[in-house]
Amino acid sequence: MKLALFDCDGTLVDSAGLIHETMRRTFAKFGKAEPRFDDTKAIIGLSLDIAIARMQGRPHVEQDDIDMTAHYKSLFTVVRQDLDYREPLFPGIREMIDAISRREDLLIGAVTGKSRRGLNLVMEKHGFDQHFVVARTADDCPSKPHPAMVTECCDETGMNAADTIVIGDAVYDMQMAKAAGAKAIGVAWGYASVDELIANGADAIAYHPNEILRHFS
Numbered sequence: 001m002k003l004a005l006f007d008c009d010g011t012l013v014d015s016a017g018l019i020h021e022t023m024r025r026t027f028a029k030f031g032k033a034e035p036r037f038d039d040t041k042a043i044i045g046l047s048l049d050i051a052i053a054r055m056q057g058r059p060h061v062e063q064d065d066i067d068m069t070a071h072y073k074s075l076f077t078v079v080r081q082d083l084d085y086r087e088p089l090f091p092g093i094r095e096m097i098d099a100i101s102r103r104e105d106l107l108i109g110a111v112t113g114k115s116r117r118g119l120n121l122v123m124e125k126h127g128f129d130q131h132f133v134v135a136r137t138a139d140d141c142p143s144k145p146h147p148a149m150v151t152e153c154c155d156e157t158g159m160n161a162a163d164t165i166v167i168g169d170a171v172y173d174m175q176m177a178k179a180a181g182a183k184a185i186g187v188a189w190g191y192a193s194v195d196e197l198i199a200n201g202a203d204a205i206a207y208h209p210n211e212i213l214r215h216f217s
Contacts, residue, residue, distance in 0.1 A: 001105050002216055003134075003159040005150060005182070007168030008112040009044050010190035012097075013087040013122055016041055022079045023055070026072045030064070032056070041191040045113050045170035047143035048072060073115070087122055090189050092209035094126070099213055101131040106216055107157055109134035111149040111166065111176070116140065133157065145175030150182050165215060171200040185215055 009015045020040040027034050035055055043051035052072070053065040080086075100106050108131050112119055116139045123129040134156050136149035154161050166177035169190020177184035178201040186197030188207045197205060206212050 001107065001159065001163065003107045003109060003154065003157055003164040004100060004212075004216065005109045005111045005153055005164060005166045007045060007166075007170065007173045008110055008114055008119060008122060009087075010041075010169035010192075011090075011167060011173075011187055012093050012128075013089055013126075015087045016044065016191060018076075018080060018087060019044060022072055022076050023052075025075055025079065026052075026068050027055075029071055030068055044191050045144055045168070045172045047113050047138040048115075050143045051113070076118070086125060089126055090209070096209035096212055097128060097131055100216070103216070107134070107159065108132050109136075109153045109157070111136050111144075111153060111168075111173075113138050113144060113172075144170070144172035145179060147176055147180035150176060150180035154180075154182075167206070167212060169197075171196050174200040174202050177201065183215070185212060187212075 006012055020037050023040050024034050039055055043054050049061045049065050049069040052068050053061045100108055110119060110132055114137055116137045119135060119137050123132060134153045136152050141148040141152060150166060154164055161181035164182040165185055166173055166182050167185045169187045170192050174184045174186060174197055183203050184201050186202035186205050188194050188205055194205050204215060
């Protein structure tokens with residue numbers, strides 16, 4: 001038995017546009033210089049307060065970051081409705097999840113910087129809630145790359161980290177997996193470059209979702 005733990009933003013769904021627009025409006029509200037799209041992509045995967053602090057060049061979260069985080073959360077649903085944006089699946093993701101779910105020797109989980117509510121919306125929208133047996137979010141654990149999301153999912157499912165594979169698009173996913181003692185697969189269709197993923201511990205790179213299954217032999 002193996003456990004597959006998927007990041008969400010940039011791995012399962014393409015949410016960069018929605019995240020960036022919400023971030024842009026948040027920074028504007030607080031009189032800050034609006035971030036570039038690449039700045040936003042670089043922090044996707046981190047817990048929101050840490051992401052906002054990083055975007056302002058701060059190594060630690062301050063009260064200003066906490067206030068901006070609260071505003072971002074209040075805006076997120078509004079922006080989703082304004083843009084009629086539904087965080088679409090990347091091509092091939094549905095088929096890959098369906099294939100994994102048919103395997104009796106595999107369990108599926110999620111490890112994400114999203115809130116629990118945000119993850120639930122994605123799972124319900126795409127009908128994945130029936131396939132994912134465990135999840136940890138920014139509401140439950142310290143931000144990536146801390147290993148708690150992985151270790152807690154392992155504990156809940158009774159799996160060893162050595163039998164767990166983390167699949168993600170961010171350097172933080174790779175670092176988290178390595179810190180937990182799990183295998184790390186980087187995906188080439190997300191928001192970090194292949195070189196960055198390899199430099200941060202990726203054991204393998206998947207260039208299409210159908211390549212992920214081969215790592216669960």
